[in-house]
Structure formats: C-alpha cells, structure tokens
Amino acid sequence: MNAGGTSAGGLVEVVLPGKVEPEGLELRHGDIPGAGPGQVTIAMEATGVSFAEQQMRRGRYFDQPPFPFVPGYDLVGRVLAVGEGVDAGLVGLRVAAMTKVGGWASHVVVDAADIVPVPEGIGAAEAETVVVNGITAWQMLHRKARVRAGQTVLVHGANGGVGTVLVQLALAAGAKVVGTASARHHDALRAQGVVPVDYRTEDVPTRVRMLAPGGVDAVFDHVGADSAVDSWGLLAPGGALVSYGSASTRDDEGSGSWPILMLIGRLWLWNALPNRRRAYFFNIWAGRKHAKNRFRARIGADLAQVFAAVQRGDITPRIAAELPLARIAEAVRLAESGTVAGKVVLNP
Known part of the structure; x- marks a missing residue:
C-alpha cells in the first residue's frame, strides 16, 4: 500500500485497483472535489469497513463497479x-450519507438530497456504525x-456490524432474541439478554428447535446457501425469513452474482408454495432507480428513527476499532478476521 497520511489541504482516498490483498489497496492524493449543482462536499469524519467491501476486493459484490474504484459504503462528516x-446554511452541519462506493476518502461529493442530519450528542464514529447497518x-x-x-427471532452473526444493531432493535421491540456467534462473544450477548448459539460447535437448527419448539417468528440470515x-x-x-447476503460464499471463486x-x-420458490411463511431478499437499494x-x-425517515434509538439508549453503537485511512490494510484485515464485535471505523 502506498504510504502517507492524510492532508488537511487536499483529498486523500483509498483506491481498490483490482482483486488484491488488503496490502494492495492504494492511497491517492488530489484536489478537494467541488460540489456541483444540487450537491454538497462533505469533509469525512468517519467511514467504515462493511462486509460489502470485503466482497468487493474479491470481485464478488453484486453490482459493484469495474476496477479501479474507491470503496466506502457510507460516511459521516461535516458539510464543507x-x-x-x-x-x-448546511455548511458546517454534521451529516450522514450512504454512497455504496466512494466513502473511503477525506472529502466526498454527494447529492444534497441524500444527506441526513446527525443529531447533536452523537459522535461521528458512533453515528457511522449505524448508517448502513442501522x-x-x-x-x-x-x-x-x-x-x-413477545415474538422470538433468530439473528445470525449477532456480533457483526448489522447483527449488533439488529439484536438491540429487536430487544427494544420486546422480542426474545436468539443469536449465533462464536463462543468468545457469548458473554457479551448474554449480558444484553440474548440467548447465544455457537455456530462453530453446535448444530444450530437442533439447538434453536430446543429453544423454540414451535419455531421462531423471524430469522435474519446473511449467510445464504445451506x-x-x-x-x-x-x-x-x-x-418471516429475511435473507440479506451470501457470506458463506465470500471466498469462493467465480461469479459473485x-x-x-x-x-x-x-x-421465490418458497413463497410460491402453499404455506403461511414468508421469505424476503433484502436489498437496501431497492427502489432507488425507479x-x-x-x-x-x-x-x-428510517435513519432518523435509528438515530433516535441511539439517543434513547436503545442502541449502543459498537465500535470494534478506529483507524486512519492510511492504515486501511490493517483495518480491512481486522474487519475480516471474525474476531471483533461491531464495526471497524476509519477516520481521516
């Protein structure tokens, strides 16, 4: 990875040049981009490493742009x-935005219609953990x-970026939560009121059936496949089954689609069968084009609800680590290690 830190006087961004190891990510310097009509330039205060970027560097994220490009699914910063x-009057306001790509940069241009104000009292790193995940x-x-x-839900990956927020929102809604995670995270899950299941050492379906003999009311599954x-x-x-990814195929070869x-x-086939259950594939970008x-x-509206939940204390943002853009390789490796709870956050 090209060495060097961020510069207050210019743009610094992380470029994914192709299918590379984390050390192959590149730092690129340039001029701060100007805002065009209807746009704002944001001075990034926090962005993060999501599972999407882990797939992108393998060329396996559905609908990712061609290489090279700047990753970064979301960010929080001040309007510059x-x-x-x-x-x-927006200048100086702390805002959040979803970008899908482009967020791993010290300065980012987005449409003004896509920014959401971050309430006072929520820090940049804390807000970042609940943008796309929240x-x-x-x-x-x-x-x-x-x-x-009163319902019972099963959350796969209860210690992950989405999982940690999902668990807390489900508990705040009054649901009983069963969560899969490796054993190192079980004490923390129990402390929240979650019933943990070790996906590495236990037969998950058997264990869940013991906990909920009549079945669970919802499953949130990012693993896919079997x-x-x-x-x-x-x-x-x-x-209801809500499926939102295929994490089990992250390291496979071939088509990511x-x-x-x-x-x-x-x-689709399950929904076509005569039954009283529902299955959804969740795509956060559904409806944007049309x-x-x-x-x-x-x-x-939904991000405002999430921020309000943070303010109430229903959600405690889980920051696994904070690292500067210049240490992007270390940040990506940490996020992919499976050893952390919450989100790895990047700052400029």
Missing part, C-alpha cells in the same frame, strides 16, 4: 461546501419481518 441551488437492521425488522413484542434452507425450516407458521441469484430464486424521491424519503 454547497453547490448551486443548495441551502448555504438502516438495514431497521428496515428488515420493521418493514419486512414486522416483528412485534443456512437459508435451515432458516426457512425453523420458521413458525406466519414467520450467481450465489445471490440462486438465493433469490430459492426464496422511485428515487420515495427511496430517499424512506432512507431519511
């Missing part, structure tokens, strides 16, 4: 400048599965 037609968890829990108080089959079989009548397409086909204004309104 505004373009034509944008309220100048929106994903909120929408899966409340818009898809529609979990209610795990999705088991998850579907664990549902109670009227239950094929496992997702296979998974979506399987979910109903952009409605998509933006939904994202803004």
Whole structure:
C-alpha cells in the first residue's frame, strides 16, 4: 500500500485497483472535489469497513463497479461546501450519507438530497456504525419481518456490524432474541439478554428447535446457501425469513452474482408454495432507480428513527476499532478476521 497520511489541504482516498490483498489497496492524493449543482462536499469524519467491501476486493459484490474504484459504503462528516441551488446554511452541519462506493476518502461529493442530519450528542464514529447497518437492521425488522413484542427471532452473526444493531432493535421491540456467534462473544450477548448459539460447535437448527419448539417468528440470515434452507425450516407458521447476503460464499471463486441469484430464486420458490411463511431478499437499494424521491424519503425517515434509538439508549453503537485511512490494510484485515464485535471505523 502506498504510504502517507492524510492532508488537511487536499483529498486523500483509498483506491481498490483490482482483486488484491488488503496490502494492495492504494492511497491517492488530489484536489478537494467541488460540489456541483444540487450537491454538497462533505469533509469525512468517519467511514467504515462493511462486509460489502470485503466482497468487493474479491470481485464478488453484486453490482459493484469495474476496477479501479474507491470503496466506502457510507460516511459521516461535516458539510464543507454547497453547490448551486443548495441551502448555504448546511455548511458546517454534521451529516450522514450512504454512497455504496466512494466513502473511503477525506472529502466526498454527494447529492444534497441524500444527506441526513446527525443529531447533536452523537459522535461521528458512533453515528457511522449505524448508517448502513442501522438502516438495514431497521428496515428488515420493521418493514419486512414486522416483528412485534413477545415474538422470538433468530439473528445470525449477532456480533457483526448489522447483527449488533439488529439484536438491540429487536430487544427494544420486546422480542426474545436468539443469536449465533462464536463462543468468545457469548458473554457479551448474554449480558444484553440474548440467548447465544455457537455456530462453530453446535448444530444450530437442533439447538434453536430446543429453544423454540414451535419455531421462531423471524430469522435474519446473511449467510445464504445451506443456512437459508435451515432458516426457512425453523420458521413458525406466519414467520418471516429475511435473507440479506451470501457470506458463506465470500471466498469462493467465480461469479459473485450467481450465489445471490440462486438465493433469490430459492426464496421465490418458497413463497410460491402453499404455506403461511414468508421469505424476503433484502436489498437496501431497492427502489432507488425507479422511485428515487420515495427511496430517499424512506432512507431519511428510517435513519432518523435509528438515530433516535441511539439517543434513547436503545442502541449502543459498537465500535470494534478506529483507524486512519492510511492504515486501511490493517483495518480491512481486522474487519475480516471474525474476531471483533461491531464495526471497524476509519477516520481521516
């Protein structure tokens, strides 16, 4: 990786040049980008390493751009400048934005319509942990599965970036939560009120059936493949499976799209069967292309709900580590290690 730190006077961004090891990521310096009409330039204060970027560096993220590009799924920062037609009063405001790519940079240009204000009292790193992870968890829990108080839910990867937020939101909704994680995370999960299951040493379906003989009301599954089959079989009548990835195929060779397409086909088939269960594939970007204004309104409203949950104490942001952009290789390796709880956050 090219050496060097960030510069207050210019742009610093991380470039993914191709299918490389973390040390192959490159730092690139340039001029701070200007905001065009309807846009804002954000001085990044925090971005993060999501599972999406882990897949992207392997060339296995569905719909990723061609190499080279700047990764970075979301960010939090201060509005540095505004373009034509944008309220100048936004300058200096701390905001959050989803970018899908481009967030691993000291300065990022986004459409003003895509920013969401971060409430006072929530720090940049704390807010960063609940942008894409919080929106994903909120929408899966409340818009898809529609979990209610008294129900039982199963959260795979309960110690992960999305999982940690999902667990807390489900508990705040009054649900009983069973969460899969390696043994090192079990004490922390128990302290929250989660019933932990060790996916490495236990037979997960057997253990969950012992805990919920009548089935669970919702399963949130990012693993895909055979795990999705088991998850579907664990549902109670009227239950919902929300699948949102294929983590089990992260290190496979070949097409990154094929496992997702296979998974979506399987979910479609299950929904076509005469049963009282539901299966969803969750895509946070659904609707953006054809109903952009409605998509933006939904994202803004749901992230505001997540920030409010942080302010109430329903969500405690889980920061696994904070590292500067210049240490991106170390940050990516830590995020991919499976040893941390929460999100690895990057700062400029």
